[in-house]
Amino acid sequence: MGPGTDAATFTCPGCSRRAYELFLDIMNPRSFMLLPLVLVLAPAAQAQRAGSCTPRSYSGLRSELDVSAPRIDTTIVIDGSLDEAVWQCAAVLDGFSQYGPADGRPAEDSTRVLVWYSADAIHFGVRAFAPPGTVRSSLADRDRIANDDNVQILLDTFDDRRSALMFAVNPLGVQTDGIRAEFAGFFGGGPGGGGFGRATLGSADLSQDYLWQSRGRLLDDGFEVEIRIPFKSLRYQGTQPQAWGIQVVRHTQRNDFQDTWTPALRGAASFLAQSGRLTGLTEMRRGLVLEATPVVTSLTRGAPDADGDWRRNSTQEIGGDIRWGILPNLTINATANPDFSQVESDVGQIPGDVRFSLFFPELRPFFVDGSEQFETPNRLVHTRQIVQPVGALKLTGRLAGNNVALLSALDERSASSNSEDRPWFNILRVRRPFAGNSALGLTLTDREEGSAYNRVASIDSRLVLKRLYVVELQAAGSVTGGDGLDRRGGPLFTAVYDRTGRSFGFRYELTGVHPDFETRAGFVNRNDYVQPQANNRYTWFGRRGAFVEQIQNFLQLEGLWTWDDFWKGTSPLETRASLNSSFTIRGGWSASLRPSIETFDFDPREYADLGVIQGADAPIEPFVVGDRQTVPSLELGVNTPQFRRFGASASVTVGRQVEFFETDKVDRLDLDLSADWRPTSQVRVSAIYLHQRFDRVRDGTRFSTQDIPRLRVEYQLNRAIFFRFVSQYESLTRAALRDPRTGGPIFRRADDGSWTPVPSQESHTLRADWLFSYVPVPGRVIYVGYGSNLAGDEAFHLRDMHRTTDALFVKLSWLYRF
Numbered sequence: 001m002g003p004g005t006d007a008a009t010f011t012c013p014g015c016s017r018r019a020y021e022l023f024l025d026i027m028n029p030r031s032f033m034l035l036p037l038v039l040v041l042a043p044a045a046q047a048q049r050a051g052s053c054t055p056r057s058y059s060g061l062r063s064e065l066d067v068s069a070p071r072i073d074t075t076i077v078i079d080g081s082l083d084e085a086v087w088q089c090a091a092v093l094d095g096f097s098q099y100g101p102a103d104g105r106p107a108e109d110s111t112r113v114l115v116w117y118s119a120d121a122i123h124f125g126v127r128a129f130a131p132p133g134t135v136r137s138s139l140a141d142r143d144r145i146a147n148d149d150n151v152q153i154l155l156d157t158f159d160d161r162r163s164a165l166m167f168a169v170n171p172l173g174v175q176t177d178g179i180r181a182e183f184a185g186f187f188g189g190g191p192g193g194g195g196f197g198r199a200t201l202g203s204a205d206l207s208q209d210y211l212w213q214s215r216g217r218l219l220d221d222g223f224e225v226e227i228r229i230p231f232k233s234l235r236y237q238g239t240q241p242q243a244w245g246i247q248v249v250r251h252t253q254r255n256d257f258q259d260t261w262t263p264a265l266r267g268a269a270s271f272l273a274q275s276g277r278l279t280g281l282t283e284m285r286r287g288l289v290l291e292a293t294p295v296v297t298s299l300t301r302g303a304p305d306a307d308g309d310w311r312r313n314s315t316q317e318i319g320g321d322i323r324w325g326i327l328p329n330l331t332i333n334a335t336a337n338p339d340f341s342q343v344e345s346d347v348g349q350i351p352g353d354v355r356f357s358l359f360f361p362e363l364r365p366f367f368v369d370g371s372e373q374f375e376t377p378n379r380l381v382h383t384r385q386i387v388q389p390v391g392a393l394k395l396t397g398r399l400a401g402n403n404v405a406l407l408s409a410l411d412e413r414s415a416s417s418n419s420e421d422r423p424w425f426n427i428l429r430v431r432r433p434f435a436g437n438s439a440l441g442l443t444l445t446d447r448e449e450g451s452a453y454n455r456v457a458s459i460d461s462r463l464v465l466k467r468l469y470v471v472e473l474q475a476a477g478s479v480t481g482g483d484g485l486d487r488r489g490g491p492l493f494t495a496v497y498d499r500t501g502r503s504f505g506f507r508y509e510l511t512g513v514h515p516d517f518e519t520r521a522g523f524v525n526r527n528d529y530v531q532p533q534a535n536n537r538y539t540w541f542g543r544r545g546a547f548v549e550q551i552q553n554f555l556q557l558e559g560l561w562t563w564d565d566f567w568k569g570t571s572p573l574e575t576r577a578s579l580n581s582s583f584t585i586r587g588g589w590s591a592s593l594r595p596s597i598e599t600f601d602f603d604p605r606e607y608a609d610l611g612v613i614q615g616a617d618a619p620i621e622p623f624v625v626g627d628r629q630t631v632p633s634l635e636l637g638v639n640t641p642q643f644r645r646f647g648a649s650a651s652v653t654v655g656r657q658v659e660f661f662e663t664d665k666v667d668r669l670d671l672d673l674s675a676d677w678r679p680t681s682q683v684r685v686s687a688i689y690l691h692q693r694f695d696r697v698r699d700g701t702r703f704s705t706q707d708i709p710r711l712r713v714e715y716q717l718n719r720a721i722f723f724r725f726v727s728q729y730e731s732l733t734r735a736a737l738r739d740p741r742t743g744g745p746i747f748r749r750a751d752d753g754s755w756t757p758v759p760s761q762e763s764h765t766l767r768a769d770w771l772f773s774y775v776p777v778p779g780r781v782i783y784v785g786y787g788s789n790l791a792g793d794e795a796f797h798l799r800d801m802h803r804t805t806d807a808l809f810v811k812l813s814w815l816y817r818f
Contacts, residue, residue: 053088055114058276059095060261061106065276067091067246069115069122071283078226080173080215082114082125090114090125093248093261093276100258101550101584102541103266103502107259109222111151111250115278119285121230126151126169128250129222136253136642137171137218138681139716141724142775143178143206145170147642147676149253151225154180154275156245157236158329158398160433161273163372164245165234166204171223172681173216174719178206179372182272182437203271207368209778210234211817231286232817235397238328241282247275253642256588266539267502269470270437289325290818293779294318295338298810321366330397335366337390370396373405374429376443377460377474377494378511382523383407385447386425387415403431421450425521437464443476445521452483454520458492472496478517490514492524507535515563530566533558550584562603575599588641592651594634600658601628607663611747611755612739620747620755626663626740631656633668648675659694659703661758664740666694666703686712704734707795720776727768731795736760766790766801779815 058064069091076084092114096107114125128151136149148170156164161182168176180203210233216225236242248261264274300314319337326332362368367383373396374381386392392409411423424447431441443458458476465471474494481487494511515528533556540551556579559572578596585591602625610623633655640648653670671691678684690708695701710728717723737746737758747755767789774782786808792801 053085055088055090055092057092057094060093060263060276061095061097063263064095065262067093067115067276067278068280069117069278071118072116073118075118076123076228078213078215078228080217080224080226082127082224082226086116087114087125090116090123096248096250096259096261097263098257099249099260099264099266101256102544103264105544107250108255108257109250109252109259111248111259111261113151113153113248113261115246117281117284119283120232120287121228124153124227124229126216126225126227127222128171128224130252130254132220134254135171135218135223136644137223138174138678138684139172139719140170140174140684141714141716141722141773142174142209142778143176144684144714145174145176147253147647147678148174149223150176150251152249152251153227154245154247154249154272155229155234156247156272156275157234159237159243159245159277161245161270161275161437162433162439164247164272164275165210167210167212167214167227167229169214169216169225169227171216171218171225173214173225173227175212175214176206177210177212178204178208180204180272181372181375182270205372207362207371209365209368211777211779231284232289232325234286234328235325235331236284236328240284241280244278244281245272245275246278247272254588255586256584256590256641265502267468267500267505269464269468269498269500273437273464273467286325286328288818289323289331291323291779292320292816292818293322293813294320294816295811295813297812298808300808302806303804323369327397330395330399331370333366333369333394333396335389335392338366338392366392366394370394370405373397373403374407374427376429376441376458376522377472378476378492378522378524380443380445380456380458380476380519380522380524381427381429382521385521385523386411386423388412390422401432403429403433405429416449417452418450421452424448427521435463438462445519447520450483452481452485454478454480454518456519456522460494468499468501470496470498470500472498476517478519480516480518480520488516489518490516490527492517503539503541505537505539507533507537509533509535512563512566528563529560530563531558531560545586547586548583549586550582552582552584554578554580556580571601573601573603590639592635592637594636595632596635597630597632598658599628599630602626602660602663609749610758611749612742613744613747614742623739623746624741629658629665631658631665633657635670642676645678646676649673656697657694659696661734661737662696662703662740662746665697667697669693682716684712684714684716686714698740702733702735704732705795706733707731721772721774724771724773725769726771727766729764729766729796729798731764732761733795734761764792764795764797764801766792766798777815779813781811781813783809783811785809 058067070089072086072089074086076086092112094112096111098105098107110129112127116123136147138148140148145168150168150170152166152168154164154166163179163181166178166180212227212229212233214225214227216223236244250259262274262276264271268274296318298314298316300312302310302312305311317337319335321333321335321338324332362371362383386409389409389411392407395404395406397404407425407427409425411425413419413422416423426446428444431439433439439462441460445456447454456476456478458474460474463471472494476492477489479487479489492513494509496507496509498507499505510532512530513524513527517527536555538553542549558576560574561572565573576596576598578594580592580594582592583590604625607623607625611620612623613620633653635651635653637651638649651672653668655668657666657668659666671689673689675687676684688710692706694703696703708728708730713725715723738744739746745757748758749755767787769785769787771783771785788806789804790801791804794800
């Protein structure tokens with residue numbers, strides 16, 4: 001551009017200057033008489049300029065995967081319309097191919113993605129074509145677009161093919177964002193590895209929220225979306241110039257197809273390793289990356305006192321978070337007296353095995369930011385163990401080629417075992433990439449509480465061989481002691497050998513946890529076991545347009561020993577064999593069939609505090625566990641397509657199951673039903689119903705019943721404001737324990753040596769939550785919520801329930817970005 005050019009105009013390398021020079025000549029006073037000629041030549045000059053910016057296309061089908069995105073220094077309004085002249089200069093990504101249900105085929109619907117960048121942001125324009133009236137879209141809340149058509153942009157800003165930032169939009173521009181970590185938790189991008197899963201939103205951790213702009217609009221033949229992602233919101237390499245990995249995934253709901261820009265193969269060990277590259281990125285300016293988020297909360301609780309009178313108490317707190325991007329690849333987060341309250345209760349779960357603890361994901365904002373850096377095999381880091389910190393400091397990023405994450409937090413006294421000492425957490429995670437997609441990791445965790453401590457050290461590795469085979473290893477050890485406790489500890493190990501092929505694959509795994517292994521900064525739901533597993537998979541793909549598009553079969557064999565019995569070479573405590581067959585049917589339908597047979601023995605040590613009476617005046621004798629049991633079962637499931645207004649899924653499990661309380665067999669019935677109804681683009685109604693019933697085989701009597709219905713209703717007024725109602729009812733009834741041999745009661749020994757019969761259990765609770773939410777951008781939040789808990793004496797007698805607690809919650813959080 002010549003001197004005096006308005007900085008607001010854009011510069012386009014390679015564009016002709018002829019139109020601009022002609023304009024200067026015409027505006028010369030000596031040539032002003034030529035003004036009428038301008039009116040004649042202007043359209044031609046504009047066409048010449050646009051024509052000289054003819055973008056280069058990069059076809060995935062032709063393996064044109066190295067993209068040179070133009071740098072264009074201009075600003076545009078993100079309005080969902082790609083009509084600005086700058087888009088004529090953008091690089092074009094086209095030639096999409098199908099990834100699911102079958103790979104290696106040209107996409108059924110055409111997709112074009114435009115990309116260019118300026119000094120402070122990268123821009124994407126999406127033009128997705130579809131038959132008229134087939135696009136699924138709604139004005140949903142953030143991260144709630146899984147049932148809509150959507151396009152995902154995966155940016156591997158460190159170009160290491162191990163993780164990528166995911167920015168997804170539905171046709172109206174509603175956002176979902178997060179991290180897709182290729183090798184998180186030994187599960188990769190799909191079942192048994194990274195290659196034969198689905199490239200859906202469920203493959204990513206959606207707890208991350210970034211600041212970026214997007215708008216979209218529906219068209220007669222598809223939709224169009226405009227996206228701007230500021231460099232200030234990204235972490236990336238510190239070198240210039242640099243290259244980023246890039247992949248684009250389109251999910252079409254009418255047929256449940258997934259298309260990718262690069263021709264990704266399901267038979268590869270890594271999904272992200274098959275990405276393309278944005279090359280030649282240079283002179284990107286993040287500016288100062290400093291964010292401060294003050295938080296003010298008010299909580300008013302109510303509950304009846306001993307006399308039945310309703311009492312309320314209120315607390316107000318002020319806290320805040322600070323985030324400082326020291327370098328493009330290194331960030332510090334700090335918090336003081338943070339608000340970690342959740343605005344929605346955890347979804348109810350029915351345990352498949354009552355011996356194991358239930359896992360609930362982390363949802364709290366401070367811990368979520370950069371959480372992918374703390375991910376470890378076997379969940380040796382789980383920040384929900386930090387209950388209510390007074391303050392915390394976190395460092396995440398890259399140093400000397402290593403992924404580094406450090407967290408230090410001081411918890412409230414109420415989270416300690418004695419309510420006096422404040423628990424202190426220190427967690428370090430380091431991972432070193434090498435040889436392509438391979439990596440070596442180190443994890444150290446420490447929890448101090450007065451003189452008591454729990455420390456865990458772990459080393460893990462992942463080796464990718466010939467882009468098809470994966471070897472994963474982990475060895476860990478824990479030490480627990482202090483505060484008068486005997487020092488104890490033990491190892492944990494995992495070894496995995498995985499082959500991810502298009503039609504045939506396998507995963508062989510051996511995991512063991514010592515009886516004395518313990519982690520108080522992570523989540524290991526059981527110990528004292530060694531478990532080998534063998535999974536073999538065969539996948540059949542139907543021809544294009546076939547009624548059955550894919551059949552996938554998993555044959556799973558596994559055994560389980562106690563730690564000592566495994567090394568002694570004795571018989572396994574449990575065995576399981578199952579065949580899981582899933583069917584993908586044209587039009588977005590799917591079904592599954594899973595027959596299985598299991599055998600169970602019982603460890604007498606787990607029942608040492610139980611006793612029985614053999615006669616009326618007989619003394620209490622030790623409880624004798626039941627004999628080994630063999631139980632078959634069958635699970636059936638079906639999922640509908642996401643119709644324009646409705647989608648549903650259902651599964652049922654019938655057969656026999658072992659009841660671990662009485663060590664006997666029961667007849668089992670499990671139901672898992674869910675439905676999603678969208679009467680308008682702004683209203684969404686979701687319902688879940690879980691049911692489990694156990695009947696004793698020996699006499700047909702009912703042992704237990706558990707029901708969890710859950711209803712969620714949302715009204716999205718606009719992109720920033722929504723109203724939500726969530727109600728969840730939980731009903732549990734379990735009979736008093738009886739000895740399978742005599743029918744008499746089972747007694748439990750208390751700490752003082754006394755014996756009492758194990759009674760029946762019954763609880764019926766209802767929780768209802770109302771929420772008003774104003775979230776113009778992540779971090780700027782106004783929440784006003786009311787929640788109430790009720791209890792009743794009989795199942796589903798809702799009118800007879802009485803309120804036990806309630807709370808009114810107000811939160812104001814406002815992000816300031818400097």
